[in-house]
Amino acid sequence: MYKIMMFSGGVYKFNELREIVEDIGGFILQSMVMQTETMMHLAFPVEEEPRIRAKAKELGGKLKDLPLGGAEIMVVVPSLGKHHAVDPMCDIAEFLRRNGAITDMMGLARGVGRRIAQMTVEERAIINECDAAVFVFGNFKECIEEKVKLCEMIDVPYIIVGGPPASDVDLPHYVGGVGRRTSRMKRKEDIEKLNEMAMALADVLEEKRIELEEDPLATSPLFIKEMIEMLLTPKATEEFPIVIHMDGLRVKVEAEDEEKIRDIEIGKRKLSEICEIKKSLYEGYLLEILPEAVAGEIF
Amino acid sequence: MEIKVEGGGEFANASYTSVCNDVFRDVGLRSNIERVYMYCNAAEHVFIISIKIGRVPSPVKVWDVTLREGDKLRITKEEYAPKLLALLWDRYGERVQQESRLIIRFELEEEEVAKLNELVVYDPKEDLTVRMLDGIDRILPEGARVRYPIPFAEGQEGMTIIASENPISDEWKVKAKELIGGVALSGGGA
Numbered sequence: 364m365y366k367i368m369m370f371s372g373g374v375y376k377f378n379e380l381r382e383i384v385e386d387i388g389g390f391i392l393q394s395m396v397m398q399t400e401t402m403m404h405l406a407f408p409v410e411e412e413p414r415i416r417a418k419a420k421e422l423g424g425k426l427k428d429l430p431l432g433g434a435e436i437m438v439v440v441p442s443l444g445k446h447h448a449v450d451p452m453c454d455i456a457e458f459l460r461r462n463g464a465i466t467d468m469m470g471l472a473r474g475v476g477r478r479i480a481q482m483t484v485e486e487r488a489i490i491n492e493c494d495a496a497v498f499v500f501g502n503f504k505e506c507i508e509e510k511v512k513l514c515e516m517i518d519v520p521y522i523i524v525g526g527p528p529a530s531d532v533d534l535p536h537y538v539g540g541v542g543r544r545t546s547r548m549k550r551k552e553d554i555e556k557l558n559e560m561a562m563a564l565a566d567v568l569e570e571k572r573i574e575l576e577e578d579p580l581a582t583s584p585l586f587i588k589e590m591i592e593m594l595l596t597p598k599a600t601e602e603f604p605i606v607i608h609m610d611g612l613r614v615k616v617e618a619e620d621e622e623k624i625r626d627i628e629i630g631k632r633k634l635s636e637i638c639e640i641k642k643s644l645y646e647g648y649l650l651e652i653l654p655e656a657v658a659g660e661i662f
Numbered sequence: 663m664e665i666k667v668e669g670g671g672e673f674a675n676a677s678y679t680s681v682c683n684d685v686f687r688d689v690g691l692r693s694n695i696e697r698v699y700m701y702c703n704a705a706e707h708v709f710i711i712s713i714k715i716g717r718v719p720s721p722v723k724v725w726d727v728t729l730r731e732g733d734k735l736r737i738t739k740e741e742y743a744p745k746l747l748a749l750l751w752d753r754y755g756e757r758v759q760q761e762s763r764l765i766i767r768f769e770l771e772e773e774e775v776a777k778l779n780e781l782v783v784y785d786p787k788e789d790l791t792v793r794m795l796d797g798i799d800r801i802l803p804e805g806a807r808v809r810y811p812i813p814f815a816e817g818q819e820g821m822t823i824i825a826s827e828n829p830i831s832d833e834w835k836v837k838a839k840e841l842i843g844g845v846a847l848s849g850g851g852a
Contacts, residue, residue: 446804476805476827477707501803502674503704527673542677545684 364576365406365585367392367432367463368415372424377401380418387411390585392432392607404432404463406585429463430565433584433607434494436464441480441500441510443470450544452499455524458548458557459497459564465606467493467645474513477506482513489645494609495520495568497560502526502542508534520567524560538563568609575610581637581658582629584612587650590627590634595620604647611638615647624648630661637661663695670702678702681801689797694718694790700801701841708826709806710838711798715819721785724749724778728766735766746783753781791821798823812838 370380374396381391381403389407401424407415419426438456440447447470456466469489473481490496498514500507504527511534514521523534526542538560541548548557588605591614595604606613614624625635634640637658639651652658665682667675678700686692696716702709727742728735737743743764750758750766757769770778798821806825812835814820824830824838 442804444804445800475803476807477704479805479827502677503670503702503803505704506707506803526677527671531671539673542673543681545681545688 364409365389365433365583366409366412367404367406367429368412369427369429369432369463370401370403370405370419370424371427372401372419372422374399374401376422377403377424380405380415380422380424383414383418387414390589392585404429406433431459431561431568432463433609434464434568435492435606435608435613436466436564437490437493437496438466438468439474439490439496439498440468440470441474441476444475446501446543447499450546451524451541451548454544454548454553455497455499455541455557455560458561462561462565464564471513477503477509480510480513482516485644487516490517491519492613492643492645492649493519494571495522495564497521497564498523499541500525504532507532507537520571522560522563522567536563536567571609578654578656580610580652581632581655581661582652584608584610584650584652587612587627587629587634587638587652590629591624594623594627611649611651613643613647613649621648624650632658632661663692663698665698665700667700667702670704674702674704678801685797685800688800689793691790691793691797694786699842701838706826707806707828708824708830708834709802710822710824710841711802712822712842713794713798713820714814715790715794718790719786721782721787724781724783727783730775730779733768734761735768737764737766740764742783749781749783750778754778794821810835812842 384391384405384407387407389405389411392404392406395402405415416426436459438452438459440452452468456468459466469486471482471486473479473483496517496519498521500510500523507523507525507527511523514523522536522538524538524541525532526539528539529537532539540556548554584607588607591605595616604615616624625633625640627634629637637653639653641649643649663686665679667678667682670678682698682700686695686698694715694717695713697714699712700710722742724746727737727739727746729738737746747760747766754768754770759767761767802825805827808826808828808830810824810830812822812824814822822838822842824834
């Protein structure tokens with residue numbers, strides 16, 4: 364079980380922290396050096412947290428918990444028109460990123476209205492590729508209750524964000540008080556609302572995490588990420604060529620590299636033996652790691 | 663600008679009031695609108711919006727946006743510069759030249775300069791309807807694409823639109839007129 368945290372601080376001796384993380388069997392998910400500032404997303408075994416905290420304190424940096432770290436979240440709005448974008452759609456996505464998630468945004472082709480709202484098969488398949496989804500709806504209780512049919516079609520955990528207060532809307536995983544916006548959500552009460560939403564999402568992800576712990580994966584996605592990066596070094600201009608999911612990875616590579624990935628050795632097995640590899644409808648390739656019970660031991 | 667939103671529940675009414683405020687500010691009509699009335703019925707998916715136009719600013723003339731300095735004009739309101747230059751070039755051709763960002767040099771007779779000062783650079787009334795419709799489109803829910811306009815009585819400027827995702831029944835057309843009439847009686851608005 365890994366804990367994901369963000370370190371931010373100066374560049375002085377920050378490599379020592381990187382070395383400690385690697386020594387204790389952790390991983391650096393993201394690292395950014397901006398002149399004299401550094402930012403790193405770290406994943407390390409939970410029991411090693413005191414050691415990481417001690418080192419961060421020694422370096423004079425800060426550690427922040429990332430409850431949504433290691434998850435790819437799809438923010439779904441009824442359309443990409445000015446009724447939904449940029450506010451509150453981008454505010455929500457930005458806040459999720461601040462909590463460690465990798466976010467994608469989707470405007471449905473026929474998602475507007477109440478009776479006429481629809482979701483295509485392809486849209487549903489793309490949402491199902493992510494770890495969880497956030498549906499952003501409008502101001503009316505009647506519309507939200509009707510549009511739940513769209514959310515119920517998907518297989519991944521989701522939350523619904525809407526306007527009317529949660530006490531008025533009898534739906535699971537619903538966060539109210541957002542609704543239609545025409546300005547940025549930057550006031551104190553807005554930030555509190557976004558926090559409430561991030562916590563609701565963390566709760567539904569926790570349920571999925573517990574399910575995965577009961578039937579553990581053949582290996583951690585973080586370990587596979589490191590093995591792929593050893594083989595395929597990211598190009599200079601590439602960003603996030605590998606996105607971590609809770610039960611797999613999205614690898615953004617060209618078709619010619621697919622065979623190389625299939626043949627990567629993980630322990631005594633090949634990657635294609637412990638993962639289902641398929642082309643993503645959205646971007647790159649999806650690697651779904653099989654449970655240990657199916658794939659067998661890899662070491 | 664007075665805004666009244668009814669029928670959508672406490673949260674929706676407050677939210678649409680702020681949406682109306684922000685949208686009409688964005689399209690530059692906030693000071694021209696006297697009253698906005700919106701009625702929301704999400705259960706039947708019918709939305710009515712009625713706008714009454716108040717004072718519209720008078721046309722902007724050349725002397726409003728420039729300052730004469732001999733045979734030159736200094737542009738004092740740069741937002742009108744593209745419209746002003748297009749107008750002058752169209753009318754006087756190469757006798758008017760843009761010397762720098764804010765300076766226009768002209769070779770005109772004195773009577774021509776007097777006429778030039780009176781030319782209309784921009785009339786806010788010319789695109790008022792377009793801007794108003796743009797604002798209404800941004801406010802009404804996106805799914806409500808079936809629209810039915812109700813014209814205002816003669817002598818009054820403004821418009822009322824019924825919007826829904828379903829065909830709009832005669833019952834709603836009558837009800838819309840009643841609602842707007844009621845507002846006009848009680849508040850003296852649209």
